[in-house]
Amino acid sequence: MSDQRIWLTISASVVVMLAMRIFGYTLPAHLVSKERVLRITALIPIVLLAALIAVQTMTSDRELVIDHRFAGLVAGAIALYFKRSFLTVMVIAGATGAIFYNLL
Amino acid sequence: MAVAIPVGFYGAAFGAASISAGLDLLQTIALSSILFSGASQFAIVGVIGSGGGAMAAIMASALLGIRNGFYALRMAPLLEVRGLRRLIAAHITIDEATAVALAQDQSNRDSVKKGFWFTGIGVFIFWNLFTVVGALSAATLEDPAKWGLDSAVPAAFLALLWPQLTTKRLRIIALLAMVMALALSPFVTAGLPIISVVAIALIAGWRK
Numbered sequence: 001m002s003d004q005r006i007w008l009t010i011s012a013s014v015v016v017m018l019a020m021r022i023f024g025y026t027l028p029a030h031l032v033s034k035e036r037v038l039r040i041t042a043l044i045p046i047v048l049l050a051a052l053i054a055v056q057t058m059t060s061d062r063e064l065v066i067d068h069r070f071a072g073l074v075a076g077a078i079a080l081y082f083k084r085s086f087l088t089v090m091v092i093a094g095a096t097g098a099i100f101y102n103l104l
Numbered sequence: 105m106a107v108a109i110p111v112g113f114y115g116a117a118f119g120a121a122s123i124s125a126g127l128d129l130l131q132t133i134a135l136s137s138i139l140f141s142g143a144s145q146f147a148i149v150g151v152i153g154s155g156g157g158a159m160a161a162i163m164a165s166a167l168l169g170i171r172n173g174f175y176a177l178r179m180a181p182l183l184e185v186r187g188l189r190r191l192i193a194a195h196i197t198i199d200e201a202t203a204v205a206l207a208q209d210q211s212n213r214d215s216v217k218k219g220f221w222f223t224g225i226g227v228f229i230f231w232n233l234f235t236v237v238g239a240l241s242a243a244t245l246e247d248p249a250k251w252g253l254d255s256a257v258p259a260a261f262l263a264l265l266w267p268q269l270t271t272k273r274l275r276i277i278a279l280l281a282m283v284m285a286l287a288l289s290p291f292v293t294a295g296l297p298i299i300s301v302v303a304i305a306l307i308a309g310w311r312k
Contacts, residue, residue: 001152006131009158013148013165014138020169021194024176025185032181040309041178043277045202047301048171049265050278051285052199055298056258059289072255073262080266089263090110090256097255 068104072097107200107223107264110256111142112230117248118145119238125153129239136235140228141198143168147294167295174302175202182216196224203264277308 001009031037057069076093084092115136122132127149135145144165151161176197182205185193201224208215248254269275281301288297 001126001158003128005158006127006152009148009152009161010131010134010139012158012162013144013169016162016166017139017141017144017169017172018194020166020173021176021197022191024173024178024197025180025183025190025194027177027180029181032177036310038181039312040305041174043305043309044174044302045178045206046265046268046274046278047281047305048174048298049199049203049261049268050281051298051301052171053258053261053265054282054285055289056254056261058286062289062294064286064289068249069255069258072252073258076255076259076262080263086107086260086263090260093259094110094252094256096252098250098252101249101252101255 068097068100071100107204107260108226108230110253110260111200111227112234113251113253114142114248114257115231115234116238116241117253118142118149118231119235119240120242121146121153121238122149122235123239123242125149127152129236132235132239133232136232137228139165140195140231141165141169141172142231143295164294167293167299170295170299171199172197174299175199178202179205179220182210182213183220193220193224196221196228198224198227199261200224200227200264203261207264207267273308277304280304 032041053073057073058064058066060067072093075096076089079089079092118136119132122135122145123129127135135148139145139148147164147168148161151157151164176194179193179197179202183193201220204223205216205220208219210216265278269278281304284301284304285297288300292300
C-alpha cells in the first residue's frame with residue numbers, strides 16, 4: 001500500500017472510531033434511562049468481555065484452538081477462585097502460558 | 105494501574121507488528137495515539153501487511169471498534185461528562201477502562217469514575233510509550249507468546265469480569281456469550297463474533 005493510501009486508511013478509521021465512541025455518550029438521557037434500556041446496557045459489557053476472553057484465548061485466525069493460552073487462562077481462573085490479587089492472577093496466567101508455549 | 109503493564113507490552117508488540125507490516129514510525133504512532141483501540145490497530149496493520157486494500161482495513165477496524173460505542177453507552181450515565189471532558193472520555197473508552205470501572209462497587213460513583221479515568225489514561229500512556237519502544241526494536245518483540253503476554257491479557261480481562269458475575273444468572277449469561285462467540289468465529293469475519301453477543305444482552309435484559 002502506498003504511503004498516501006496508508007494515511008487515508010488511518011484517517012478514515014480514526015473518524016469512524018471517534019464517531020462510534022461519541023455516539024454512545026451523546027444519546028439523550030431519556031432514551032438511555034428507561035429501566036429496560038438500563039438492564040440491557042448493564043449486561044452489554046459483561047457479554048462483550050466474556051466473548052473477548054473466549055475469542056482471545058481459543059481462536060487463531062478464525063479457527064478454534066486449545067493451546068498455551070487456554071492453559072494460562074485456566075491457571076488464572078484457579079487463582080481467581082482462590083481470591084488471589086489481580087497482579088498474581090496475571091503473573092500466574094502469563095507464566096503458565098509461557099511455560100506451555102516454550103515447552104510444547 | 106496493574107492493567108497497564110501487560111497492555112504496555114502488547115503495545116510494544118503492536119509497534120513491532122506495524123513496522124514489519126510496512127508502516128513508518130509516524131503512522132505507527134498515529135494509530136496508537138489517535139485511533140487508540142488495540143484490536144482495531146492490529147487488524148489494520150494485519151490487513152496492510154498481508155497486501156489487503158484500504159477499504160478492508162477500515163471495515164475491520166470499524167467492526168472491532170463497535171464495542172467501544174456500546175461501552176460508551178454504558179459509561180455515559182456513570183461518568184456524567186460534558187464538553188471537552190466528554191471528548192476525552194470517549195477517546196479513552198476501551199475494554200480496560202470500562203472493565204475496571206465496572207469492577208468497582210457501583211453504588212460508589214466516585215470509585216467508578218476514578219477507575220475509568222486512571223485506567224484509560226494509564227493505558228493510553230503505556231500503550232503509546234511502548235508502541236514507540238516496539239517500533240524501534242521491531243525484530244526482537246515479534247513473538248509476544250514467548251513471554252506469556254497472549255495468556256496474561258485474557259486472564260486480566262477474566263479478573264475484571266469475575267467480580268461482576270455476582271449471580272448465577274449472570275454467570276450463565278457470560279458463559280453463553282463465550283460459547284456463541286466461539287461458535288461463530290470460524291464462519292464470520294473477525295470482530296463480528298464479539299459484537300454479536302450483544303444479542304444475548306438484548307434478550308436477557310428484555311425482561312427481568
